[in-house]
Amino acid sequence: SNNEYWLERDAMLRSDFHITSGFQKDEIEMFRHKSNMKKYYEAAGIPVARxxxxxxxxxxxxxxxxxxxxxxxxxxxxxxxxxxxxxxxxxxxxxxxxxxxxxxxxxxxxFINGVVDSYDAIVDSNGDPIFESGTVSPISIMDIVNNNDNAAYHVTSEIPDDLKAAGRATVRSFGVKNRFVHFEFFRLNSDQHIGKAGDVVALEVNMRPCGGITPDMMNYAGNTNVYKIYADMIAYDSSLQPKVRNGYCAFAGRR
Incomplete structure:
Protein backbone atom coordinates (compact mmCIF):
# COMPACT_ATOMS: atom_id res chain seq x y z
CA SER A 1 0.00 0.00 0.00
CA ASN A 2 2.97 2.36 0.24
CA ASN A 3 2.78 2.97 -3.50
CA GLU A 4 -0.26 2.86 -5.72
CA TYR A 5 0.92 1.63 -9.11
CA TRP A 6 -1.54 -1.26 -8.86
CA LEU A 7 -4.66 0.91 -8.57
CA GLU A 8 -4.71 1.59 -12.32
CA ARG A 9 -4.12 -2.09 -13.08
CA ASP A 10 -6.85 -3.08 -10.65
CA ALA A 11 -9.30 -0.76 -12.42
CA MET A 12 -8.17 -1.92 -15.86
CA LEU A 13 -8.68 -5.58 -14.97
CA ARG A 14 -12.15 -4.84 -13.64
CA SER A 15 -13.07 -3.05 -16.86
CA ASP A 16 -11.51 -5.62 -19.19
CA PHE A 17 -13.21 -8.56 -17.48
CA HIS A 18 -16.47 -6.73 -16.72
CA ILE A 19 -16.09 -7.00 -12.94
CA THR A 20 -18.51 -4.34 -11.78
CA SER A 21 -17.95 -4.52 -8.02
CA GLY A 22 -15.37 -1.72 -7.95
CA PHE A 23 -13.93 1.31 -9.72
CA GLN A 24 -13.52 1.06 -13.50
CA LYS A 25 -10.61 2.46 -15.52
CA ASP A 26 -12.66 5.49 -16.62
CA GLU A 27 -13.43 6.35 -12.97
CA ILE A 28 -10.01 6.14 -11.39
CA GLU A 29 -8.95 9.67 -12.33
CA MET A 30 -11.31 11.09 -9.71
CA PHE A 31 -9.08 9.86 -6.90
CA ARG A 32 -5.65 9.51 -8.50
CA HIS A 33 -5.22 13.27 -8.98
CA LYS A 34 -5.35 15.55 -5.97
CA SER A 35 -7.01 18.33 -7.95
CA ASN A 36 -9.84 15.99 -8.95
CA MET A 37 -10.44 14.88 -5.36
CA LYS A 38 -11.42 18.36 -4.28
CA LYS A 39 -14.79 18.53 -6.02
CA TYR A 40 -15.89 15.30 -4.34
CA TYR A 41 -14.83 16.61 -0.94
CA GLU A 42 -16.72 19.83 -1.67
CA ALA A 43 -19.79 17.86 -2.74
CA ALA A 44 -19.63 16.19 0.68
CA GLY A 45 -19.63 19.62 2.34
CA ILE A 46 -15.99 19.43 3.44
CA PRO A 47 -13.77 22.52 2.95
CA VAL A 48 -10.71 22.16 0.71
CA ALA A 49 -7.49 24.15 0.41
CA ARG A 50 -7.28 26.70 -2.39
CA PHE A 111 -0.50 25.83 3.52
CA ILE A 112 -2.83 24.37 6.14
CA ASN A 113 -1.71 24.45 9.78
CA GLY A 114 -3.21 21.32 11.28
CA VAL A 115 -2.77 17.79 12.56
CA VAL A 116 -3.48 14.97 10.11
CA ASP A 117 -6.38 12.76 11.23
CA SER A 118 -7.44 9.78 9.14
CA TYR A 119 -10.74 8.00 8.71
CA ASP A 120 -10.18 4.34 7.84
CA ALA A 121 -13.01 2.01 6.90
CA ILE A 122 -13.93 -1.25 5.24
CA VAL A 123 -16.96 -0.52 3.08
CA ASP A 124 -19.48 -3.09 1.82
CA SER A 125 -21.28 -3.34 -1.54
CA ASN A 126 -23.94 -0.86 -0.38
CA GLY A 127 -21.39 1.79 0.53
CA ASP A 128 -21.86 1.20 4.26
CA PRO A 129 -18.85 0.88 6.58
CA ILE A 130 -18.66 -2.44 8.43
CA PHE A 131 -15.44 -1.46 10.21
CA GLU A 132 -14.16 1.99 11.15
CA SER A 133 -10.96 3.23 12.74
CA GLY A 134 -8.67 6.23 12.58
CA THR A 135 -5.19 7.58 13.18
CA VAL A 136 -3.68 10.82 14.46
CA SER A 137 -0.34 12.01 13.03
CA PRO A 138 1.10 15.00 14.92
CA ILE A 139 4.20 14.96 12.68
CA SER A 140 3.30 15.34 9.02
CA ILE A 141 4.64 12.93 6.42
CA MET A 142 5.96 15.95 4.50
CA ASP A 143 8.13 16.98 7.46
CA ILE A 144 9.27 13.41 8.09
CA VAL A 145 10.40 13.07 4.47
CA ASN A 146 11.89 16.53 3.92
CA ASN A 147 13.40 17.17 7.36
CA ASN A 148 14.46 13.60 8.18
CA ASP A 149 12.24 13.86 11.25
CA ASN A 150 11.37 11.02 13.54
CA ALA A 151 7.95 9.48 12.94
CA ALA A 152 5.13 9.12 15.45
CA TYR A 153 1.41 8.46 15.14
CA HIS A 154 -1.27 6.41 16.84
CA VAL A 155 -4.50 4.56 16.20
CA THR A 156 -7.32 6.24 18.09
CA SER A 157 -9.59 4.51 20.57
CA GLU A 158 -12.65 6.42 19.33
CA ILE A 159 -13.28 8.33 16.11
CA PRO A 160 -14.52 11.86 16.91
CA ASP A 161 -18.07 12.44 15.70
CA ASP A 162 -17.10 15.22 13.28
CA LEU A 163 -14.35 13.10 11.71
CA LYS A 164 -16.66 10.10 11.42
CA ALA A 165 -19.32 12.25 9.76
CA ALA A 166 -16.75 13.68 7.33
CA GLY A 167 -15.40 10.21 6.52
CA ARG A 168 -18.84 8.74 5.87
CA ALA A 169 -19.84 11.73 3.73
CA THR A 170 -16.66 11.27 1.68
CA VAL A 171 -17.46 7.58 1.18
CA ARG A 172 -20.86 8.56 -0.23
CA SER A 173 -19.50 11.37 -2.38
CA PHE A 174 -16.92 9.13 -4.08
CA GLY A 175 -19.38 6.25 -4.39
CA VAL A 176 -17.06 3.85 -2.58
CA LYS A 177 -18.10 0.19 -2.49
CA ASN A 178 -16.30 -3.07 -1.67
CA ARG A 179 -13.15 -1.33 -0.50
CA PHE A 180 -10.76 -0.67 2.37
CA VAL A 181 -10.12 3.09 2.40
CA HIS A 182 -7.82 5.57 4.12
CA PHE A 183 -9.09 9.17 4.00
CA GLU A 184 -6.94 11.99 5.33
CA PHE A 185 -8.14 15.24 6.89
CA PHE A 186 -6.57 18.19 8.69
CA ARG A 187 -7.82 19.20 12.12
CA LEU A 188 -6.95 22.88 12.21
CA ASN A 189 -4.56 24.12 14.88
CA SER A 190 -5.70 27.73 14.49
CA ASP A 191 -8.24 29.96 12.76
CA GLN A 192 -7.40 30.17 9.04
CA HIS A 193 -9.03 31.15 5.76
CA ILE A 194 -10.38 27.61 5.40
CA GLY A 195 -11.99 27.37 8.85
CA LYS A 196 -11.81 27.75 12.61
CA ALA A 197 -9.45 26.04 15.05
CA GLY A 198 -10.60 22.46 15.61
CA ASP A 199 -12.46 22.19 12.29
CA VAL A 200 -11.99 19.14 10.06
CA VAL A 201 -11.00 19.98 6.47
CA ALA A 202 -9.97 17.88 3.48
CA LEU A 203 -6.48 16.62 2.72
CA GLU A 204 -6.70 13.65 0.33
CA VAL A 205 -8.28 10.25 -0.22
CA ASN A 206 -6.52 6.92 -0.60
CA MET A 207 -8.65 4.13 -2.04
CA ARG A 208 -6.55 1.52 -0.31
CA PRO A 209 -5.69 0.45 3.24
CA CYS A 210 -3.42 2.66 5.30
CA GLY A 211 0.24 1.95 4.67
CA GLY A 212 2.96 0.14 6.54
CA ILE A 213 2.05 -1.71 9.72
CA THR A 214 -1.05 0.38 10.46
CA PRO A 215 -3.56 -2.44 9.74
CA ASP A 216 -1.78 -4.54 12.37
CA MET A 217 -1.90 -1.60 14.77
CA MET A 218 -5.67 -1.45 14.22
CA ASN A 219 -5.86 -5.15 14.99
CA TYR A 220 -4.01 -4.62 18.26
CA ALA A 221 -6.00 -1.54 19.28
CA GLY A 222 -9.33 -3.26 18.65
CA ASN A 223 -8.28 -6.85 19.43
CA THR A 224 -9.70 -7.69 16.02
CA ASN A 225 -8.61 -8.81 12.53
CA VAL A 226 -9.08 -6.31 9.70
CA TYR A 227 -7.78 -8.84 7.18
CA LYS A 228 -10.60 -11.23 8.04
CA ILE A 229 -13.15 -8.41 8.04
CA TYR A 230 -12.03 -7.44 4.53
CA ALA A 231 -12.12 -11.06 3.33
CA ASP A 232 -15.58 -11.52 4.87
CA MET A 233 -16.78 -8.36 3.13
CA ILE A 234 -15.59 -9.66 -0.24
CA ALA A 235 -17.04 -13.15 0.31
CA TYR A 236 -20.21 -12.43 2.29
CA ASP A 237 -20.70 -8.64 2.17
CA SER A 238 -20.65 -8.61 5.98
CA SER A 239 -18.52 -9.78 8.88
CA LEU A 240 -19.10 -11.21 12.33
CA GLN A 241 -15.49 -10.53 13.33
CA PRO A 242 -15.84 -8.53 16.56
CA LYS A 243 -14.04 -5.38 17.56
CA VAL A 244 -13.49 -6.40 21.17
CA ARG A 245 -12.12 -3.20 22.63
CA ASN A 246 -11.59 0.49 21.89
CA GLY A 247 -7.90 0.81 22.60
CA TYR A 248 -4.90 2.74 21.37
CA CYS A 249 -1.82 1.61 19.52
CA ALA A 250 1.11 3.98 19.01
CA PHE A 251 4.11 3.92 16.71
CA ALA A 252 7.36 5.83 17.13
CA GLY A 253 10.29 5.51 14.76
CA ARG A 254 13.73 7.12 15.05
CA ARG A 255 15.92 8.08 12.12
Whole structure:
Protein backbone atom coordinates (compact mmCIF):
# COMPACT_ATOMS: atom_id res chain seq x y z
CA SER A 1 0.00 0.00 0.00
CA ASN A 2 2.97 2.36 0.24
CA ASN A 3 2.78 2.97 -3.50
CA GLU A 4 -0.26 2.86 -5.72
CA TYR A 5 0.92 1.63 -9.11
CA TRP A 6 -1.54 -1.26 -8.86
CA LEU A 7 -4.66 0.91 -8.57
CA GLU A 8 -4.71 1.59 -12.32
CA ARG A 9 -4.12 -2.09 -13.08
CA ASP A 10 -6.85 -3.08 -10.65
CA ALA A 11 -9.30 -0.76 -12.42
CA MET A 12 -8.17 -1.92 -15.86
CA LEU A 13 -8.68 -5.58 -14.97
CA ARG A 14 -12.15 -4.84 -13.64
CA SER A 15 -13.07 -3.05 -16.86
CA ASP A 16 -11.51 -5.62 -19.19
CA PHE A 17 -13.21 -8.56 -17.48
CA HIS A 18 -16.47 -6.73 -16.72
CA ILE A 19 -16.09 -7.00 -12.94
CA THR A 20 -18.51 -4.34 -11.78
CA SER A 21 -17.95 -4.52 -8.02
CA GLY A 22 -15.37 -1.72 -7.95
CA PHE A 23 -13.93 1.31 -9.72
CA GLN A 24 -13.52 1.06 -13.50
CA LYS A 25 -10.61 2.46 -15.52
CA ASP A 26 -12.66 5.49 -16.62
CA GLU A 27 -13.43 6.35 -12.97
CA ILE A 28 -10.01 6.14 -11.39
CA GLU A 29 -8.95 9.67 -12.33
CA MET A 30 -11.31 11.09 -9.71
CA PHE A 31 -9.08 9.86 -6.90
CA ARG A 32 -5.65 9.51 -8.50
CA HIS A 33 -5.22 13.27 -8.98
CA LYS A 34 -5.35 15.55 -5.97
CA SER A 35 -7.01 18.33 -7.95
CA ASN A 36 -9.84 15.99 -8.95
CA MET A 37 -10.44 14.88 -5.36
CA LYS A 38 -11.42 18.36 -4.28
CA LYS A 39 -14.79 18.53 -6.02
CA TYR A 40 -15.89 15.30 -4.34
CA TYR A 41 -14.83 16.61 -0.94
CA GLU A 42 -16.72 19.83 -1.67
CA ALA A 43 -19.79 17.86 -2.74
CA ALA A 44 -19.63 16.19 0.68
CA GLY A 45 -19.63 19.62 2.34
CA ILE A 46 -15.99 19.43 3.44
CA PRO A 47 -13.77 22.52 2.95
CA VAL A 48 -10.71 22.16 0.71
CA ALA A 49 -7.49 24.15 0.41
CA ARG A 50 -7.28 26.70 -2.39
CA UNK A 51 -5.03 25.44 -5.17
CA UNK A 52 -3.38 26.16 -8.49
CA UNK A 53 -2.08 23.68 -11.06
CA UNK A 54 1.48 24.83 -11.70
CA UNK A 55 1.85 26.33 -15.15
CA UNK A 56 4.33 29.20 -15.31
CA UNK A 57 5.91 31.77 -13.00
CA UNK A 58 3.28 34.44 -13.65
CA UNK A 59 0.40 32.05 -13.01
CA UNK A 60 1.91 30.93 -9.71
CA UNK A 61 2.63 34.50 -8.61
CA UNK A 62 -0.97 35.44 -9.30
CA UNK A 63 -2.08 32.58 -7.04
CA UNK A 64 0.41 33.61 -4.35
CA UNK A 65 -0.98 37.15 -4.41
CA UNK A 66 -4.33 35.62 -3.48
CA UNK A 67 -3.28 33.17 -0.74
CA UNK A 68 0.19 34.33 0.37
CA UNK A 69 3.09 32.27 1.71
CA UNK A 70 3.67 29.56 2.86
CA UNK A 71 2.51 27.09 0.21
CA UNK A 72 2.81 23.39 -0.50
CA UNK A 73 3.79 21.95 -3.87
CA UNK A 74 3.46 18.29 -4.78
CA UNK A 75 2.79 16.10 -7.84
CA UNK A 76 -0.89 16.18 -8.71
CA UNK A 77 -0.64 12.41 -9.09
CA UNK A 78 1.59 11.37 -6.20
CA UNK A 79 1.74 9.37 -2.99
CA UNK A 80 3.57 9.34 0.33
CA UNK A 81 4.78 12.98 0.31
CA UNK A 82 7.16 12.15 -2.54
CA UNK A 83 8.49 15.36 -4.14
CA UNK A 84 6.38 17.43 -1.71
CA UNK A 85 7.77 20.78 -0.57
CA UNK A 86 6.89 23.72 1.64
CA UNK A 87 7.41 27.04 -0.14
CA UNK A 88 7.97 29.82 2.40
CA UNK A 89 9.26 32.67 0.23
CA UNK A 90 10.23 33.68 -3.28
CA UNK A 91 13.67 32.09 -2.94
CA UNK A 92 12.01 28.73 -2.25
CA UNK A 93 9.74 29.28 -5.24
CA UNK A 94 12.72 30.01 -7.51
CA UNK A 95 14.42 26.82 -6.30
CA UNK A 96 11.25 24.83 -6.96
CA UNK A 97 11.02 26.11 -10.53
CA UNK A 98 14.72 25.43 -11.10
CA UNK A 99 14.59 21.84 -9.84
CA UNK A 100 11.07 20.53 -10.52
CA UNK A 101 10.60 17.65 -12.94
CA UNK A 102 9.38 19.14 -16.25
CA UNK A 103 7.42 15.97 -17.03
CA UNK A 104 5.31 16.11 -13.85
CA UNK A 105 2.17 18.19 -13.32
CA UNK A 106 2.37 19.80 -9.87
CA UNK A 107 -0.36 21.20 -7.68
CA UNK A 108 0.29 24.25 -5.50
CA UNK A 109 -1.90 24.69 -2.42
CA UNK A 110 -2.25 27.15 0.41
CA PHE A 111 -0.50 25.83 3.52
CA ILE A 112 -2.83 24.37 6.14
CA ASN A 113 -1.71 24.45 9.78
CA GLY A 114 -3.21 21.32 11.28
CA VAL A 115 -2.77 17.79 12.56
CA VAL A 116 -3.48 14.97 10.11
CA ASP A 117 -6.38 12.76 11.23
CA SER A 118 -7.44 9.78 9.14
CA TYR A 119 -10.74 8.00 8.71
CA ASP A 120 -10.18 4.34 7.84
CA ALA A 121 -13.01 2.01 6.90
CA ILE A 122 -13.93 -1.25 5.24
CA VAL A 123 -16.96 -0.52 3.08
CA ASP A 124 -19.48 -3.09 1.82
CA SER A 125 -21.28 -3.34 -1.54
CA ASN A 126 -23.94 -0.86 -0.38
CA GLY A 127 -21.39 1.79 0.53
CA ASP A 128 -21.86 1.20 4.26
CA PRO A 129 -18.85 0.88 6.58
CA ILE A 130 -18.66 -2.44 8.43
CA PHE A 131 -15.44 -1.46 10.21
CA GLU A 132 -14.16 1.99 11.15
CA SER A 133 -10.96 3.23 12.74
CA GLY A 134 -8.67 6.23 12.58
CA THR A 135 -5.19 7.58 13.18
CA VAL A 136 -3.68 10.82 14.46
CA SER A 137 -0.34 12.01 13.03
CA PRO A 138 1.10 15.00 14.92
CA ILE A 139 4.20 14.96 12.68
CA SER A 140 3.30 15.34 9.02
CA ILE A 141 4.64 12.93 6.42
CA MET A 142 5.96 15.95 4.50
CA ASP A 143 8.13 16.98 7.46
CA ILE A 144 9.27 13.41 8.09
CA VAL A 145 10.40 13.07 4.47
CA ASN A 146 11.89 16.53 3.92
CA ASN A 147 13.40 17.17 7.36
CA ASN A 148 14.46 13.60 8.18
CA ASP A 149 12.24 13.86 11.25
CA ASN A 150 11.37 11.02 13.54
CA ALA A 151 7.95 9.48 12.94
CA ALA A 152 5.13 9.12 15.45
CA TYR A 153 1.41 8.46 15.14
CA HIS A 154 -1.27 6.41 16.84
CA VAL A 155 -4.50 4.56 16.20
CA THR A 156 -7.32 6.24 18.09
CA SER A 157 -9.59 4.51 20.57
CA GLU A 158 -12.65 6.42 19.33
CA ILE A 159 -13.28 8.33 16.11
CA PRO A 160 -14.52 11.86 16.91
CA ASP A 161 -18.07 12.44 15.70
CA ASP A 162 -17.10 15.22 13.28
CA LEU A 163 -14.35 13.10 11.71
CA LYS A 164 -16.66 10.10 11.42
CA ALA A 165 -19.32 12.25 9.76
CA ALA A 166 -16.75 13.68 7.33
CA GLY A 167 -15.40 10.21 6.52
CA ARG A 168 -18.84 8.74 5.87
CA ALA A 169 -19.84 11.73 3.73
CA THR A 170 -16.66 11.27 1.68
CA VAL A 171 -17.46 7.58 1.18
CA ARG A 172 -20.86 8.56 -0.23
CA SER A 173 -19.50 11.37 -2.38
CA PHE A 174 -16.92 9.13 -4.08
CA GLY A 175 -19.38 6.25 -4.39
CA VAL A 176 -17.06 3.85 -2.58
CA LYS A 177 -18.10 0.19 -2.49
CA ASN A 178 -16.30 -3.07 -1.67
CA ARG A 179 -13.15 -1.33 -0.50
CA PHE A 180 -10.76 -0.67 2.37
CA VAL A 181 -10.12 3.09 2.40
CA HIS A 182 -7.82 5.57 4.12
CA PHE A 183 -9.09 9.17 4.00
CA GLU A 184 -6.94 11.99 5.33
CA PHE A 185 -8.14 15.24 6.89
CA PHE A 186 -6.57 18.19 8.69
CA ARG A 187 -7.82 19.20 12.12
CA LEU A 188 -6.95 22.88 12.21
CA ASN A 189 -4.56 24.12 14.88
CA SER A 190 -5.70 27.73 14.49
CA ASP A 191 -8.24 29.96 12.76
CA GLN A 192 -7.40 30.17 9.04
CA HIS A 193 -9.03 31.15 5.76
CA ILE A 194 -10.38 27.61 5.40
CA GLY A 195 -11.99 27.37 8.85
CA LYS A 196 -11.81 27.75 12.61
CA ALA A 197 -9.45 26.04 15.05
CA GLY A 198 -10.60 22.46 15.61
CA ASP A 199 -12.46 22.19 12.29
CA VAL A 200 -11.99 19.14 10.06
CA VAL A 201 -11.00 19.98 6.47
CA ALA A 202 -9.97 17.88 3.48
CA LEU A 203 -6.48 16.62 2.72
CA GLU A 204 -6.70 13.65 0.33
CA VAL A 205 -8.28 10.25 -0.22
CA ASN A 206 -6.52 6.92 -0.60
CA MET A 207 -8.65 4.13 -2.04
CA ARG A 208 -6.55 1.52 -0.31
CA PRO A 209 -5.69 0.45 3.24
CA CYS A 210 -3.42 2.66 5.30
CA GLY A 211 0.24 1.95 4.67
CA GLY A 212 2.96 0.14 6.54
CA ILE A 213 2.05 -1.71 9.72
CA THR A 214 -1.05 0.38 10.46
CA PRO A 215 -3.56 -2.44 9.74
CA ASP A 216 -1.78 -4.54 12.37
CA MET A 217 -1.90 -1.60 14.77
CA MET A 218 -5.67 -1.45 14.22
CA ASN A 219 -5.86 -5.15 14.99
CA TYR A 220 -4.01 -4.62 18.26
CA ALA A 221 -6.00 -1.54 19.28
CA GLY A 222 -9.33 -3.26 18.65
CA ASN A 223 -8.28 -6.85 19.43
CA THR A 224 -9.70 -7.69 16.02
CA ASN A 225 -8.61 -8.81 12.53
CA VAL A 226 -9.08 -6.31 9.70
CA TYR A 227 -7.78 -8.84 7.18
CA LYS A 228 -10.60 -11.23 8.04
CA ILE A 229 -13.15 -8.41 8.04
CA TYR A 230 -12.03 -7.44 4.53
CA ALA A 231 -12.12 -11.06 3.33
CA ASP A 232 -15.58 -11.52 4.87
CA MET A 233 -16.78 -8.36 3.13
CA ILE A 234 -15.59 -9.66 -0.24
CA ALA A 235 -17.04 -13.15 0.31
CA TYR A 236 -20.21 -12.43 2.29
CA ASP A 237 -20.70 -8.64 2.17
CA SER A 238 -20.65 -8.61 5.98
CA SER A 239 -18.52 -9.78 8.88
CA LEU A 240 -19.10 -11.21 12.33
CA GLN A 241 -15.49 -10.53 13.33
CA PRO A 242 -15.84 -8.53 16.56
CA LYS A 243 -14.04 -5.38 17.56
CA VAL A 244 -13.49 -6.40 21.17
CA ARG A 245 -12.12 -3.20 22.63
CA ASN A 246 -11.59 0.49 21.89
CA GLY A 247 -7.90 0.81 22.60
CA TYR A 248 -4.90 2.74 21.37
CA CYS A 249 -1.82 1.61 19.52
CA ALA A 250 1.11 3.98 19.01
CA PHE A 251 4.11 3.92 16.71
CA ALA A 252 7.36 5.83 17.13
CA GLY A 253 10.29 5.51 14.76
CA ARG A 254 13.73 7.12 15.05
CA ARG A 255 15.92 8.08 12.12
Missing amino acids: YHLVDDWDGCMQFIEEVGYPLCTKPDNGVGASDTHKIENQQDLEYFFATKDPDILYIMEE
